[in-house]
Amino acid sequence: MDVEPYRGELVAYCYRMLGSFHEAEDLVQETMLRAWRSRDRYDAARASLRTWLYRIATNVCLTALEGRARRPLPSGLGAPSDDPAAPLTPAYDVPWLQPFPDARFDLAARTDLRLALVAAMQVLQPRQRAVLLLREVLQFSAAEVADQLATTVPAVNSALQRARTALARVDDPGALAEPDDPAVRAVLQRYLRAFEAADVPALVRLLTDDAVLEMPPVPLWYRGRDDYGRFMTRVFTMRGTGWRTRVVSANGQPAFAAYAPDPEGGHRLHTLQVVTVLGERVAHTVVFADPAVCAAFDLPERIPAN
Known part of the structure; x- marks a missing residue:
C-alpha cells in the first residue's frame, strides 16, 4: 500500500481545514500512521485508496x-x-491563520488555497468545512462524502448548502491571476523596487483605493491607500532604508520575504508578505512576522553584505 503519493494533497486539505501549515503536516503524518495500522481492514472493493485516506x-x-x-x-x-x-x-493568544508554502508540495491547482478563501472557511463549522472541501474542491460525490463522514446524503447536501450560504456573505475579490502571470509579476516587481528603496509614494501609487494591510500576530490592520502609506512610512523610519527581498509563492499567490538592514552588516529576515494583485494594483498585503511561519518557507535568516 503506497500512500506517499497522496501526502501533498492531504497536507493541502488539512491546511484548509485547520488554517495551520504546521498542524496540517502533523495531522497528515497521523493519517498515514492510522492508515498503516489499519491496512488489513482496507477494502479496495468498497472505496479507492484515495477516498479511504481522505476519510x-x-x-x-x-x-x-x-x-x-x-x-x-x-x-x-x-x-x-x-x-x-x-x-x-x-496577540500571541490568538491562533492566527498561517500561509501555505507552495514550493514544499507539487499540487495541480492552488486556487482554493487563497488566503482570503481559507480565512473565510474558518467561519464555517468544522463539518460544514469538510463537506465544502470534499464536495466542491476535491469533487467527491455526495455518497462518498456521506460515507467519509458516517452520515447521510441529505445531511451532506444540507451542510453544503449552509456552507455556500455562509461563504456568499464574504467579500470576494473576484478571479485572481496566478503568481507566474506576466502582468502579476510586473506589478510585484514594481512593488518590490519601491519597497527596497523605502519609496512610500511609489508604493502608494501601486495600491488600490481600499487596499488592506495586516500583520499577524499584531492584531492591527489598515484599509485605504493613505493609512497603508502612513504605516509604511513608520516602518521605514523605524527599520531604515535599503531593504532586500526574495520572491516566493504562498497560497497560490505572489509573496516575498522582506530583509531589513542589519546594523551589524547585511540584512536580516524581517517578514514574509503575501500579496493580492487585482488588475495592475496591489489590493491586499498580509505581513507574517512569526519566525515559525518564515521557517516553513526555508528562508535564510540573513543575507550577507555584498
Whole structure:
C-alpha cells in the first residue's frame, strides 16, 4: 500500500481545514500512521485508496478541531485602525491563520488555497468545512462524502448548502491571476523596487483605493491607500532604508520575504508578505512576522553584505 503519493494533497486539505501549515503536516503524518495500522481492514472493493485516506484525514481533522477557536486574520476580528502610530503589540493568544508554502508540495491547482478563501472557511463549522472541501474542491460525490463522514446524503447536501450560504456573505475579490502571470509579476516587481528603496509614494501609487494591510500576530490592520502609506512610512523610519527581498509563492499567490538592514552588516529576515494583485494594483498585503511561519518557507535568516 503506497500512500506517499497522496501526502501533498492531504497536507493541502488539512491546511484548509485547520488554517495551520504546521498542524496540517502533523495531522497528515497521523493519517498515514492510522492508515498503516489499519491496512488489513482496507477494502479496495468498497472505496479507492484515495477516498479511504481522505476519510481518515477528515476524522483526524475533526478531532483536532474539537473545542478549537477559528484561525483568523486581523481583518476578521474588528474594524481597521486609523492610527499609524498604534502600538505594535503581538496577540500571541490568538491562533492566527498561517500561509501555505507552495514550493514544499507539487499540487495541480492552488486556487482554493487563497488566503482570503481559507480565512473565510474558518467561519464555517468544522463539518460544514469538510463537506465544502470534499464536495466542491476535491469533487467527491455526495455518497462518498456521506460515507467519509458516517452520515447521510441529505445531511451532506444540507451542510453544503449552509456552507455556500455562509461563504456568499464574504467579500470576494473576484478571479485572481496566478503568481507566474506576466502582468502579476510586473506589478510585484514594481512593488518590490519601491519597497527596497523605502519609496512610500511609489508604493502608494501601486495600491488600490481600499487596499488592506495586516500583520499577524499584531492584531492591527489598515484599509485605504493613505493609512497603508502612513504605516509604511513608520516602518521605514523605524527599520531604515535599503531593504532586500526574495520572491516566493504562498497560497497560490505572489509573496516575498522582506530583509531589513542589519546594523551589524547585511540584512536580516524581517517578514514574509503575501500579496493580492487585482488588475495592475496591489489590493491586499498580509505581513507574517512569526519566525515559525518564515521557517516553513526555508528562508535564510540573513543575507550577507555584498
